[in-house]
Amino acid sequence: MKNPLLTPEIRELLEASDLPTLVEVCSEMHPRTVAEVLGDLDPAERLRVLAPLPASLRADIVSEMDLEEQAELADEASAKELASFLDEMLADDRVDFVQRLDPGVRDQVLPLLERAAREDVKRLLAQAEGTVGARMNTDFAKIPPGLTASQAIGRLRQQASRKETIYYSYVVDDADRMLGVVSLKELVLAKPETPVSDIMSTELVSVRASEDQEAAAKILNSYDLLALPVVDDQHRIVGILTYDDVADIVQAEATEDIARIGAVAAGAEDEPYLRTGVMEHVRRRMGWIVVLAFLQILTSWVIGAYEGAIGSALILAAYIPMVMATGGNIGAQSSTVLIRSIALGQVSTGDWWRVAMRELSIAGVLAIATVAVAFIKVYFFTASSQVPAGIELGHIALVVAAAIAAQTLTSAFVGGLLPLGAKAVGIDPAVVATPAITTIVDVSGLVIYFSVAVRFLGLAT
Amino acid sequence: MKNPLLTPEIRELLEASDLPTLVEVCSEMHPRTVAEVLGDLDPAERLRVLAPLPASLRADIVSEMDLEEQAELADEASAKELASFLDEMLADDRVDFVQRLDPGVRDQVLPLLERAAREDVKRLLAQAEGTVGARMNTDFAKIPPGLTASQAIGRLRQQASRKETIYYSYVVDDADRMLGVVSLKELVLAKPETPVSDIMSTELVSVRASEDQEAAAKILNSYDLLALPVVDDQHRIVGILTYDDVADIVQAEATEDIARIGAVAAGAEDEPYLRTGVMEHVRRRMGWIVVLAFLQILTSWVIGAYEGAIGSALILAAYIPMVMATGGNIGAQSSTVLIRSIALGQVSTGDWWRVAMRELSIAGVLAIATVAVAFIKVYFFTASSQVPAGIELGHIALVVAAAIAAQTLTSAFVGGLLPLGAKAVGIDPAVVATPAITTIVDVSGLVIYFSVAVRFLGLAT
Structure with a gap:
């Protein structure tokens, strides 16, 4: 209750x-x-x-x-x-x-x-979904320019009950074109007989109804405004976007990003999970699942190509998951960090070189852990019956460790740069979702792993 | 520029x-x-x-x-x-x-x-990081209860320049205990001689300074208030949380959730990516990488246990990545959807049964795609040289398809319920991050895959 x-x-x-x-x-x-x-x-x-x-x-x-x-x-x-x-x-x-x-x-x-x-x-x-026009409120206070402060307050008294806010009044000409804005605070603080045109601010921040709501929310938030006027192509005021819309927009955009990071298409409306039908849930998830399932065919090709090597050193199969998972985990970290940094405007496509260097440095340190765990597991915890004849255990451990090191660096690099690449070609970085990056580094990781193994252990493919 | x-x-x-x-x-x-x-x-x-x-x-x-x-x-x-x-x-x-x-x-x-x-x-x-107290503003307008509306406006005129907002005035007694709140709109609309105590609202919504800022943002947002009074244990007003804080809090909480979904520890402050040092980035990522690297040792054990089976049917190795990746992708979708639904308050722990049924239904439909791709790949695109002697290709295709079906259902189930389980024991659901779920279903998927293969194809382990 x-x-x-x-x-x-x-x-x-x-x-x-x-x-x-x-x-x-x-x-x-x-x-x-x-x-x-x-x-x-x-x-x-x-x-x-x-x-x-x-x-x-x-x-x-x-x-x-x-x-x-x-x-x-x-x-x-x-x-x-x-x-x-x-x-x-x-x-x-x-x-x-x-x-x-x-x-x-x-x-x-x-x-x-x-x-x-x-x-x-x-x-x-x-109005198109996601635009300012679809979110704006058309109940706003507007006043003609010729009034005094006290006349304006009188006008607001009449309008107050049906307006979303009277804290801002928009001063408009006969054609509803915006001339200025005056806050209730300014009206109250001014001498009653002051003309509104003397106190109104004419440095106007506004957005068009057709603009993206996320961009408008950023403007409203960065100027700490209570409301942002929405104008049409003739600069006539048609509505306002208010402070309480900003939190809703930020919330909705974060939900969309999180869904995309999980390789789920965002819902048209912010519908609660349990009220969304099974088939609608399926519709949002099926696209990526099919694409990724087809991409996974590549991994079976890679392994198929190295079947001979696996046949002569079965122990190699045991570390396929470790190579793949390391790539997935490192790639997921890099891509989520970058997707969010891009969304918050902290990183732009021009920073790609600095991002690449930073991700490689971070991965270099993380590789100490991934390589150490892999080497210790292979070298100290492999039963002697598992070691193929003619191959030294130390060599196998080195091969796995080298592959894990290469996989750690590659995954951080791909995970860090792919969101920036998406942004550069005008795709939402969040669409280059974590599962997509995981699948890509699965393939590259297996190629690295088996080519290192074949060369270093001298196996036939 | x-x-x-x-x-x-x-x-x-x-x-x-x-x-x-x-x-x-x-x-x-x-x-x-x-x-x-x-x-x-x-x-x-x-x-x-x-x-x-x-x-x-x-x-x-x-x-x-x-x-x-x-x-x-x-x-x-x-x-x-x-x-x-x-x-x-x-x-x-x-x-x-x-x-x-x-x-x-x-x-x-x-x-x-x-x-x-x-x-x-x-x-x-x-004040502790993340609490209302750390975010609140201590510059707010307060007035004694004995004033009239016009006296109150006069008082606000004097205070206005140094206050974050004068749109709400808090009516307090001598000990700063809150008696009511009156908006500038109400003061302006009232007759000048009306006592403030007649127009103020005494049904007060407030938060304590020690409360979590996210909870406070939800209250502010759901009541569409411009500001929320913050009180101490003696119900004395000590500050206000304003509408522009809400968007910042929502933004910060989403950033934290997204980081956790990517298995990254959230930063203490919302520091830009490029201004955060490499070692700080490493610190945020290393924890999960080490934990997951150790968990991955389990997958090498599972495969090690089935080395004999792989030796007699090498083609099984080729589909290890497909089984793992299907689990990862399906699990990532379910967990991100549930993590977000829990964060938005759409789903609570009491709904676990409905969530489980829904995820299984969704996965049932998604399985049509994952199973079809797997079966077609194995049955129609396997070179005859890859088919082990004494085993029919159709049987291998069925084994892979059955394992993929079981993996699809298990992963959706685990991905859907683990965030709810975390919530039930008081852990942030986002901490049960996508990579953690991926690793869990890697292990379960391999066990499913090899036990189905061994039993159905009659292989020795």
Whole structure:
């Protein structure tokens, strides 16, 4: 139970049908707290709590619900009830909700919305996923340039209830083109009769609706702004991106990167694991699995080519996994470190030489450990029955150790540079996922291992 | 060059020693923009630009600089210059800066700070890394309960310049215990003579300074607050965590998770890749490399135990990598998906059974691909010279396919449940990193592969 204190109280009021007290209690709480309490109730009960509440409070509570609970609510409520929730919601919360409705339900609900809300939803739905336009809020405060500070505050008082934020007001001309921005702090601190045009800031930071949301989040964050104006091609303000969107965008981008590092295609929406169908999970994973399965055919070719060598020194087979795994582990470390450093803007493609040198230095030190473990295992823990006739155990240990050393260096090099290479040709570095790098160094590692073994031990292939 | 338009202009003014114009130009720009321009200059030039500026603007600009540029500035500036930057900085920016100074420099600078600033730095430095206390800002607006709305606004006017935000004011009693919170929006919308105690919200959401910053970021984000009050054990307000910290915390936590997924220990600070020394990189990676190298000894034991079988059917060696890699790829997908779902709170330990069933269903479908590729490769692309006498190629193909099927299911199961298991015993699920899971399923996969082969093909071990 999310809220063991309040839930029983709400349930009691519901059972006693004491609606006036229920409305009073819910009105006094933060909408988020009410949403949490509703999370503890079943979907039918939720509707009964929401029904008697004032429309704006109801919309605030629904906006605060988890995705899963919103989905359950959508399943339970009638199209008319849904429309009444949606009419009062803020534009960005509303379009998020509509986006998650089943297409059939959506088609029923949309015609029931108020005209302005309906057109707003359609406009936002038309924006491409991942762009600023799809995430922005169209409820922002705008004022004409001719007002004084106190007139502007008066204007904000009228608008305040339906705006996401009144902490920034955008000063626009008749065509909605942005002239400046003024914060509520500036309006409050200014003398009441000061013209807004004297206090507004005209050094404007803005983004286009078609821009990538991640880039916009970086701007908002680096300027520590509460909101960033979103403009169209004619520099008319069409919405704002607010501070609370930044954390959501950062979260979503990290989720996408982590999925890609695990060789999983990112989901279109940030859908919870258990609510995503098996076939959707399969769809996200199947692509890489098939590609990597085909790539693995290369490893069987390499080993097939050295079958003769394995036949004359079976012990070589025992260290195939060690060579492969060392490459996988070292490569996974290098690639994840670089993928993240690129995402955070710490490393760019121009740094490739410094990255290569650094990865080789790091791998040089790590090789001390991987080589030592391999040499000790082979030299001290091999049963004499396993040592092929005519070959010295020390030589086998040296071959395995040399292959592991080469594999450690190669894997760090490949793991470090491949993400930069992807970036250079315009692919998301995270797509060069850890499993892809592992597979590549599997192949190179086996070639190194067997060619060293054949040459050094004088085996026929 | 970060700012090709402004940098030449600033450099020109510097060369002409036209300090009044320089000060004027810098004062008109956003501090972040000035910081970007300074990024294009060398450290000595930066100090020459900063020197003539008003102290508060200088502090704002330094706060906006990148970590790397701040470090260069600290190397270049004298202790006295550093102290003058720090005195005017906001408390949280200041302590971040001090934290990154070399201990020697820090000891020189601290005694030069103003007394209040010095004590503040010491208090913040004493907070444990990763807690709310270490991240909070101690510059917040507080007001006594007896004021009216207009008196409160008057009070804010006096405080405004040195506070991180005046959008929330915390109403406190004589002992700094929180009584309520009132937003600037509420103060502005209220009638001027309304007592603050009538408009303030008393349903307070707060966090303790000792709490984990990630948990606090989730609260701030879920309530869409601009700031969250931080209290001590006596419920006295000691600081605020602001909206711009949330994105930073989310970013830092994602970086930590991604590092762990790649089997890399997270760095203490979010240090850029190229500024982190080789030995520090080694330190973060060596632990897992050693552990995994030792675990890999198990795979050589398994293969050693089946040397006889490999000797009588050398072709079996060729598919060792395919079995291992399939496990690695499937396990990496399942573990990264689950690690992220747990981090986002979508899945909890109580869901283990549903997760297990779902991963097995997903793996069941993925197995169609992995098994098909393996069977086709073995059955249709094996040279007849590779087929051992007395064994049918079809049987070998079936053995490899069966092992791949079992490996696919096991790996998804282990990859899905191990992060949940880690969570259940209080370990960060991301620590059960992809390479660890890969190594585990390497061992189980080889055991499956060879025991199936020995039994089905009737080989001696």
